[in-house]
Amino acid sequence: DGGITQSPKYLFRKEGQNVTLSCEQNLNHDAMYWYRQDPGQGLRLIYYSQIVNDFQKGDIAEGYSVSREKKESFPLTVTSAQKNPTAFYLCASSRRQIRDTEAFFGQGTRLTVV
Amino acid sequence: GQQVMQIPQYQHVQEGEDFTTYCNSSTTLSNIQWYKQRPGGHPVFLIQLVKSGEVKKQKRLTFQFGEAKKNSSLHITATQTTDVGTYFCAGVNNDMRFGAGTRLTVKP
Numbered sequence: 001d002g003g004i005t006q007s008p009k010y011l012f013r014k015e016g017q018n019v020t021l022s023c024e025q026n027l028n029h030d031a032m033y034w035y036r037q038d039p040g041q042g043l044r045l046i047y048y049s050q051i052v053n054d055f056q057k058g059d060i061a062e063g064y065s066v067s068r069e070k071k072e073s074f075p076l077t078v079t080s081a082q083k084n085p086t087a088f089y090l091c092a093s094s095r096r097q098i099r100d101t102e103a104f105f106g107q108g109t110r111l112t113v114v
Numbered sequence: 115g116q117q118v119m120q121i122p123q124y125q126h127v128q129e130g131e132d133f134t135t136y137c138n139s140s141t142t143l144s145n146i147q148w149y150k151q152r153p154g155g156h157p158v159f160l161i162q163l164v165k166s167g168e169v170k171k172q173k174r175l176t177f178q179f180g181e182a183k184k185n186s187s188l189h190i191t192a193t194q195t196t197d198v199g200t201y202f203c204a205g206v207n208n209d210m211r212f213g214a215g216t217r218l219t220v221k222p
Contacts, residue, residue, distance in 0.1 A: 033210065042120070042202060042214035043157070058209065090156060102147060102159040103210060 003027065006091050006106035013085075013113050021076045021109045023091035032074035033092040033103065036060060043090060049074055078111065085113045116141045118205040120213025128221050133190040135216035137203035145206045146179055146186045151215070152199045160188075160201075195220050 004025040013019045023032065031050045035043040045058030049068040063082025068074055074093075078085045088110050092103040117140040127133055137146065145164040149157035161170055163179035163186060170177045176189045186203055200215040 035212070040217070043212040045209060045211060048209050056209070059211075092157075102162060103157075103204075105156040105158070108156050 004091060004093050004104050004106040006089075006109050008109060009107060011109055011111045013111070015113055016080045018080060019078050019085075019111065019113075021078065021089055021091075021111070023074045023076065023106060024072055025074075025093045025104075025106075026072060027093060027095075027104065028071070029093035029104070030071070030096050031094045032068070033094075034058075034064075034066065034074070034076045035090045035092065037088040037090060037108075046076065046089075085111060087111060116205060116207060116211050118203060118211050118213040120203055120216060122216055123214060124217050124219075126219045126221065127193050129195060130192050133193050133197070133218055135188050135201050135203075135218075137186045137188075137205075137213050139184045139205040141205075141207070142183050143205045143207060144183075146183075147204045147206060147210070148177060148186075148188055149202045149204060149212075150199050151202065155199075157202060190218075193218070193220050195222055 007022045033048040034046040037043050044060050046064050047066040049055035052071050055068050065077045088108050090108045091106045094103045095101045119138045147162045148160040151157045161177050166183050167181050168179040174191045178187045198220050200217045202215045203213045204210045
């Protein structure tokens with residue numbers, strides 16, 4: 001089945017540790033996105049990538065890093081510099097640029113830092 | 115940068131009542147998209163509006179895009195319990211910025 005997969009669904013980490021969230025898609029989409037969602041709030045854009053080996057910062061990129069070495073994969077690293085990392089993280093992908101088409105979301109990863 | 119405001123934050127209705135959520139962008143948009151997120155789930159695409167003044171309907175849902183391509187609305191007629199969830203608008207230019215969402219609850 002084609003789709004976008006995030007793993008794991010739940011993730012627990014100790015404060016001060018870096019953690020990498022996985023996002024893989026087999027939809028042959030060019031563009032991929034990372035969003036953060038806090039309880040009762042909307043989605044805030046962390047990073048996005050429209051092509052392999054290129055990515056741009058969103059509104060809340062501080063404390064996060066990404067890579068786009070393959071078209072299918074867009075992992076997000078939450079670094080120890082992120083002050084409030086506990087949140088629900090959503091990855092999305094779309095064909096070409098987002099202005100031409102809809103975005104498909106993964107199931108999300110709920111990260112808890114203790 | 116582009117900002118997208120969405121109101122109301124919450125809406126509680128009796129089943130059968132209508133529901134409307136409004137979205138306003140600080141900049142002119144290429145298009146606007148609407149998504150629905152069920153409790154515990156992920157956003158699912160509903161519709162995309164591209165043209166100035168565009169109106170689209172999906173059964174009981176009516177979507178409008180303003181003439182200036184800066185605002186939009188989603189109206190649900192005669193809500194049902196299956197309509198429960200959070201409705202997000204997303205303003206699109208080179209990236210996609212979401213509104214805060216409107217959480218709809220429906221009392222049977």
